[in-house]
Structures are given as C-alpha cells and as structure tokens.
Amino acid sequence: xxxxxxxxxxxxxxxxxxxxxxxxxxxxxxxxxxxxxxxxxxxxxxxxxxxxxxxxxxxxxxxxxxxxxxxxxxxxxxxxxxxxxxxxxxxxxxxxxxxxxxxxxxxxxxxxxxxxxxxxxxxxxxxxxxxxxxxxxxxxxxxxxxxxxxxxxxxxxxxxxxxxxxxxxxxxxxxxxxxxxxxxxxxxxxxxxxxxxxxxxxxxxxxxxxxxxxxxxxxxxxxxxxxxxxxxxxxxxxxxxxxxxxxxxxxxxxxxx
Numbered sequence: 440x441x442x443x444x445x446x447x448x449x450x451x452x453x454x455x456x457x458x459x460x461x462x463x464x465x466x467x468x469x470x471x472x473x474x475x476x477x478x479x480x481x482x483x484x485x486x487x488x489x490x491x492x493x494x495x496x497x498x499x500x501x502x503x504x505x506x507x508x509x510x511x512x513x514x515x516x517x518x519x520x521x522x523x524x525x526x527x528x529x530x531x532x533x534x535x536x537x538x539x540x541x542x543x544x545x546x547x548x549x550x551x552x553x554x555x556x557x558x559x560x561x562x563x564x565x566x567x568x569x570x571x572x573x574x575x576x577x578x579x580x581x582x583x584x585x586x587x588x589x590x591x592x593x594x595x596x597x598x599x600x601x602x603x604x605x606x607x608x609x610x611x612x613x614x615x616x617x618x619x620x621x622x623x624x625x626x627x628x629x630x631x632x633x634x635x636x637x638x639x640x641x642x643x644x645x646x647x648x649x650x651x652x653x654x655x656x657x658x659x660x661x662x663x664x665x666x667x668x669x670x671x672x673x674x675x676x677x678x679x680x681x682x683x684x685x686x687x688x689x690x691x692x693x694x695x696x
Contacts, residue, residue: 441504441520441608442466442640443488448499450487456497457483459665467608468637472651472676473644475662476684481644482526484662485613489513489523503609518550522607524598526614530586536597537567537581540604547605570603574630592623599630609640616650628653648680661687 448461457480465471475481487494488501490513501508508516531539544566545557558566571578576596586594595615602610612631616624631641631654643654651659651673659675660667661684668687669675 440467443609444502446500449497465640467640470641470656472656472659479662480665485611520608522610524612528594591618595627611642613644648676651676
C-alpha cells in the first residue's frame with residue numbers, strides 16, 4: 440500500500456512563510472479531511488504537494504513511493520499517482536473532455552512503460568463510458584470542451600471524472616465544495632464515494648463540515664497558522680461545527696487569546 444508522508448514541511452510564496460512545519464501521513468484506502476479557517480495554509484499545502492512553481496519549499500520532505508516528491512516536476516508527481524482536484528478548474532476551449540482524458544491516460548501509461556503505444560481508442564471509449572456510468576454522468580459530457588461554459592458543479596464533476604480515469608493512488612481535493620449548491624455538492628460527493636476503496640487515499644481540504652456529511656472521513660486534521668494543531672476522528676469536524684475555531688486558537692496560543 441502506498442502512502443504519502445509529509446514531514447516538517449515549511450514553504451511559502453514571495454518570501455512569506457505559510458507552512459510552518461506540517462506533518463501528515465495519508466495511506467491508500469484512507470480518507471482524511473484537512474480543515475481550518477481562510478489563510479491558514481490548506482491550499483498552499485495542496486499546491487506545494489503538486490509542485491506549483493510559485494511556491495518555495497524552505498525545508499522538509501514529502502515521501503511518496505519511496506521518493507521525495509519535492510525533487511520532482513509536477514508532471515512526474517502526477518504520473519507517479521498523485522492527483523489534485525482544483526478549487527478553480529480552468530477552461531480549455533477547443534479541447535474536449537474525452538481528448539483531454541485520453542492524452543492524460545496515455546501520459547500515465549507511458550510513464551509506467553516507455554514502450555506503451557497508448558490506449559486503443561475502442562478500449563478508451565469503453566473505459567470512459569464505464570467511468571461515466573459509475574459517476575452517473577451523461578455520456579454527452581465527454582464531447583464538451585473542458586470546463587468551457589460549465590457550471591460550478593459541472594467543473595467539479597469533470598475533476599472527479601479525471602480522477603476516475605487516471606486512477607491515482609493519492610488524491611487531493613482542494614475545496615471541492617467551494618461554490619457548490621447543496622444538490623451539486625451531493626452529486627460530486629457521490630462521485631468521490633463511488634471511487635473510494637483500498638487503492639485510493641484521499642485528502643479532502645475544506646472550510647466547512649457540510650461536505651463531510653456526504654464524504655465520511657476516517658481522520659480529521661485542523662490547521663492553524665501553517666501547522667496541523669490537532670487530529671482526530673470524524674467527531675472532530677462536528678466539534679468545529681458547534682464551537683468554531685476559537686477554542687483551538689486559545690488552546691494553541693493562550694497568551695494572545
């Protein structure tokens with residue numbers, strides 16, 4: 440079973456340190472929720488893990504499949520089995536969802552076997568239809584240009600479809616619930632739950648407990664000021680819903696509180 444192990448990770452942007460010593464392990468088969476108020480470093484962690492070039496790693500390690508991810512380019516991290524669902528997916532006019540996914544699948548296959556000639560079109564079509572059926576998506580969705588004219592819910596469903604097609608070992612969902620109404624949230628959550636299993640580890644980054652009503656986490660972690668300050672089970676998210684973050688701020692900084 441693969442795992443991603445984050446150890447004493449310090450990182451920032453434009454000389455501003457945002458992550459100040461993050462320690463976290465996510466195993467395949469587990470669902471972890473990372474919660475915290477705005478500006479505490481949750482999305483920064485997602486970007487650093489995937490290798491966003493604007494973020495500078497100051498120190499620390501991120502070990503995945505025995506390799507320090509911080510030494511790899513973003514595409515190499517992806518081909519190894521790491522996936523990021525974006526909070527704000529971008530549109531790619533002129534590129535259909537199907538063509539985008541076939542290109543991505545072929546890149547992943549070639550990374551595993553440089554002699555691979557790519558997935559045959561009939562096999563890809565069958566695979567894509569099977570994944571869309573699993574996610575209860577209209578097959579016509581595959582012919583649309585990626586995220587062009589998509590609603591917020593459709594953009595997030597396209598991200599989940601990418602996850603289904605690429606079959607990563609570890610997936611990071613960066614505020615997938617952002618901008619979704621309750622119906623879209625339920626549909627997207629159902630998609631994530633359909634993909635859940637022993638081969639997929641998931642890190643759900645969110646502000647609110649509401650998505651965790653649908654995607655039940657095994658573990659919940661709270662981030663404040665660039666550090667994970669407390670971890671626990673699903674009940675921790677319910678405590679946050681009832682009490683907010685003030686009790687944690689006082690606990691971790693009693694002098695200023």
